[in-house]
Amino acid sequence: MAFIGRKDDLAQLEDCFKARKGQLVFVYGRRRVGKTETLTQFSKAKMTLFFAAQNATKEDQLASFSRLMFEAGAPGKEYLRQYPSWESALSELVRLPEPADGGRRLIIFDEFPYLVKSDPSLPSVLQNLWDHTLRNANLMIVICGSAMSFIEKELLSQKSPLYGRATGILKMKPLPYWDAVKFFPDYSDEDKALSYAILGGIPRYLEEFDPDEPVESNIRRHILRRIAPLYSEVEFLLHEELRETAKYNSVIRAIALGGTSLNEIATRTMMPNATVASYLTNLMELGIVEREFPVTAKVKEQAKGARGLYQLSDNFFRFWYSFVFPYRSELERDDVGDVYERHIKPALHDFAGKPFEELCREWLWRESISRNLPFHARQIGRWWDRTHEIDVMALNDGGNESIVGECKFRSAPMDVPMLNLLRDRAAHTGIRQKSYFLFSLGGFTRPLIDIAAAEQSDVRLVGLEELFAADAS
CATH class of the missing domain: 1.10.10.10 (Winged helix-like DNA-binding domain superfamily/Winged helix DNA-binding domain)
Structure with a gap:
């Protein structure tokens, strides 16, 4: 299957790669989110040393990395079986052959936390080398890992030796729904929504379903x-x-x-x-x-x-x-x-109701970025108090204008009473200026369509066809 999504992530990595100074970039996110596949895609057509760390001892890790270095042309393979330490191994990165076109070398450490687990001094070693030699080399070093709390607390926090050294930090998130459903190009819009409700935006899970x-x-x-x-x-x-x-x-x-x-x-x-x-x-x-x-x-x-x-x-x-x-x-x-x-x-459609609400909120963010809403949204989420709840709510910068929305993943079309109920709930938010968005699997009744079509109507109806429009990427 062709690589799907991650246009923004790849573009930001590419910007780092093209920067003039040396790059030390951290890429992290939960397991199965697609970090390795994205870095593999990014590394295409680049002279890359890609080291996938394993949960092994320091000696085993060093042996594997040494073999990779010598295969990549690092000097010393004639008289060295492996590097004696991480300091000696990483210091040799600057001696790797450069690309013929004078471009930059890409060094990727996948699952870097495994290396630190086997040698806790590694962040200090890397910090020292970065400060004195690597930062001035024609290299882009990518530190990748799935242990999110470890990376945030042990590698990026103020107490870490590497604190302040990162030239880029990319926390990878699940795919947005409009990219996730590209795994099922021939599904109906309803089945795309159901599949997203079941699998979310994790590429590893989406790959398990057969689109046929x-x-x-x-x-x-x-x-x-x-x-x-x-x-x-x-x-x-x-x-x-x-x-x-x-x-x-x-x-x-x-x-x-x-x-x-x-x-x-x-x-x-x-x-x-x-x-x-x-x-x-x-x-x-x-x-x-x-x-x-x-x-x-x-x-x-x-x-x-x-x-x-x-x-x-x-x-x-x-x-x-x-x-x-x-x-x-x-x-x-x-x-x-x-x-x-x-x-x-x-129970499947009832189960899909909550993920459908989240899908609608994602759609609102995309519409806001595209300037297709009455205002540019500062926040989008849910709203509730002790007795009322609104599925979707967007606020402008001043917090004095809002979009309120109701989402129904049901076969029956939405009718006017649902709009009236939404208006009643919205009255309890304390915000005067409001627009009303209704999202529906089953479409809308004619009276509701007529209300939305009226001149200067404050009502917008959004069906599945609009949510899954071909240009939603």
């Missing part, structure tokens, strides 16, 4: 069967990143089933609030859970966390904990058909 098979067949074959990689993916990832996976399972499951506040999650898991808070922090660092605040919340209010709600930021985790984890006994006996027919098929 229907969504139902893909769920049955590529998620529910024991042999399918996605069947075991969540457990593998948690075991790789965390201890006490049983307790993390309980926390994630509680959120997947609708527990959003700390108290609710603690009650459902029967664990103390402080323990749950610690687990939630770790899950947020992994990009699995996020904390959400009303879009109108002030910075001070967010710091106190009084109104923050927890939710799963990963669509596939939410699907797995909703439809795989509870029915493992049946699936272990290969009762795939019954699990799908009884538990997934009747």
Whole structure:
């Protein structure tokens, strides 16, 4: 399959590569997000030394890196079997043959945290070499890793020897929905939305679905069967990143089933609030859970966390904990058909409702950047108080103008009463100047279409065709 998406990420990396001075760029993000594939794409047509670190000893790592260096033309292979230290190995980077066109050498360290795990002095070694020689060399060095909290706390923070040395920091995010659905070019818009609701924007998960098979067949074959990689993916990832996976399972499951506040999650898991808070922090660092605040919340209010709600930021985790984890006994006996027919098929559109809301918010950001909204949005998210909730809300710079939206992933068309309900909810936000956006899978009734078509109407109707327009990239 052709490489999909990452135009902005590749463009920013290319800008670094073309810069005059030496480059030390950090690229990081959660596992499966596509870092290695993106760096492979970036390195095409460049003279590249690409070192993929393994979870091994310092000696094994040095031996592998030494072989790679000597194959790339580094001097010393006639009398050296391997470099005796990382200092001697990295100092030789400046002696690698330069490209014939006088361009820049690209050096990529993939999964760099594995190297630091085997030799904690490595950041200090790299810092010293960077300060004295590497920064003046015709090199672009890329430090890549999946251990996000390690990179942020141990390599980029103020206490790190490498603090302030980075010339670029790229935190890679899941693909936006308009790139994610390119994995299924022949799907209907409804099936594209369903696939995104199930898999999210993680390329590794999107690749598992066969674009020539229907969504139902893909769920049955590529998620529910024991042999399918996605069947075991969540457990593998948690075991790789965390201890006490049983307790993390309980926390994630509680959120997947609708527990959003700390108290609710603690009650459902029967664990103390402080323990749950610690687990939630770790899950947020992994990009699995996020904390959400009303879009109108002030910075001070967010710091106190009084109104923050927890939710799963990963669509596939939410699907797995909703439809795989509870029915493992049946699936272990290969009762795939019954699990799908009884538990997934009747609930799939309701399940897709929340991811559909997020999709609509992404669309609003894209429209704002393209200057297609009544104003340029400063913030886009959800809004709620104790009794009312709005699916989508965008605010302008002054916070005195808003777009409020309702999202329905249902076959029935939206009608005028839904607009009236949205107007009523919006009246409680305290913002006077508002536009009303309605997003619908099933389209809209004629009376609602007439209201939106009226001159100077403050109502806009957005169907799937517009959300998945061909130019949405």
